[in-house]
Amino acid sequence: MGSKGSERKASKGTVQIKVSNDRLQLVFSFGGKRHYLSTGFTDTKANRKLAEMKARQIELDILCDNFDPTLGKYKPQSLQIIPTPPITPVEEIVPSLVDLWDSYTEYKRSGLSPSTLAKDYKKIYRCINFHLPVKTLDKAVAIRDWLIANKTPSSAKKILTQFSACCNWAVKSQLIKDNPFKDMASDIKVSKGDKEETDINPFSVEERDRIIQAFKDSRYYNHYAPFIEFLFMTGCRPSEAVALQWKHITNDFSTIRFEQAVVISESGLTCKKGLKTQKKRIFPANNRLAALLKSIKPDAVSGEAKVFPSPEGTWIDAHNLSTRGWKGVIEKLDGIEYRKLYQTRHTFITMALKNGMDVKDVAKLVGNSPEIIYRHYAGQSRELFVPEF
Template identity: 85%
Template structure:
């Protein structure tokens, strides 16, 4: 049996119940703890260095806290690193910190932030950064920070480059505070990038006309394969809500007298698939008044003896609708089949509503 050095996080005495121990086994750091009457041995895959021990201690504290708060992940997936690569080699010393791997730091930073981030943020924003680092960047070490910045500026839009550099800087700030590196080579780089006024995502407005809107709704109703989604498409056009908010609606969110809708949750993409989360993108909830047309639409699709938890717009299988899939198939197919109608993204249903309520009398109709 190989000899093992052992350290109990927060104590040198015998570990109490719920305490995670850090051991070295075969020159690799290992987390050892008991839960549910079972002994767990979780290998980090990291060599026993000063920097890696700090990361192991942080992971141990996370496990201890989850056990204490009855939030322990019995699958252990929450506590495993996203990358199977070794974070720092056994030869790591402060003198070569400038050559630390950005990919490794980002993995560790993601694990640190995981409990405070929504599933959609992890799956979309943080995974995009992960792919940018591991798939696209030609260099990945911190001593090449300037080359990384130049590559981003040359290959990304100003807005994307600015966002990515902001994330890199935040990651390295965390690494400095965690004593993994001495300096942040990306500090202030993002502030030097000027984003053109019309380049921001929120300014990407290309609404449909009233006639185009009505043609799209009618085309969905007549389409042999996608008429099932016609009520959802009409709902998006006449409420202007975000697609993620529409598919998250349950009948309990609609007043029984069909006077108001409460938007208070959204379906997002997480690492485990589609997830319904409480709250909206910019607020906790929003009350929307129901006009005669909207009331008629909702009444026409409401099942008899419907339960409050039932989805207003379920998938054909009764699950949450995958709006990304619907947009790429049904929406694209139907809109592109219409002569004289320029193809625009599904999200433009929201901008169409906003534009029409400002330019026509429909705003009055919505509120009455």
């Protein structure tokens, strides 16, 4: 980083912080051009830290080929292309929630899964940038009131919890003096009816077999028939089935090793090691499942090859398949209520319990705890009756 008043020419990708017209300015070179970006900040200790955060973000984007040549990404709220409106020299800039969330995300990035970044953190980013009517920390109460008025209690509570965590980090980083969102989330009471419940609505054996056959008969989606049947036969998560490679299946098709998952990341679909609740698990194939795998395995296939590739040979986009192919096929089947693709997992677990499998064994096969199986499935897997007494 350049220091105050430094005139040393910055090397490519290096962002200097200078003072121009009593305002902190970011100076850097990219694409053969020299860029001068005014922060609008007066040169105080707190404002210099904010400028340093933005400088680090620009340097990281240049290094990772994510640089925004329009500079729009680097000017949320507090940054403006020079010239900037005159500000009283002693005025302290009110930190923007936009800037703090960007910096907090970069700080947390290395410890977060790609799917958490792409889904949870991106959702907060969109809420801040495109929905909140105000975005500065001095308007924290107004932000809370807007969330309560426009989100469910559960969603508002989650967002305020994230805002508070972000500001706690900013306080520890000496970027702000206090956390204006402290304890706001705890004030929101979520009723039992508002909490997200596990949506377990399994298919019957007849419905399962009709769905599998419908995919086999489909003109547009028959490519996915083995994938759908595999989900029903194993109860694995769709992300785990997508990530399967032939090296994960024994040569005699008797055993399947789940040890990775394909998830949505900021750059698209990516394969990550490990599963949602464990590093790996072994699944023994019954005769039907073994026959299915044997029927789809190409001759002389590489162990790195995908068991269930997309028609283009890439990872299957399970979300896209669910919202298009899965939904389209089921909606054409008379007498079958539409349910999400994840119900293939619930169907397997429910059928396994109904057919007398031990709860602990089922939990081990699908990568859940016995407590979860007892809580969500065991009560639904059998009909209750009162004996004669």
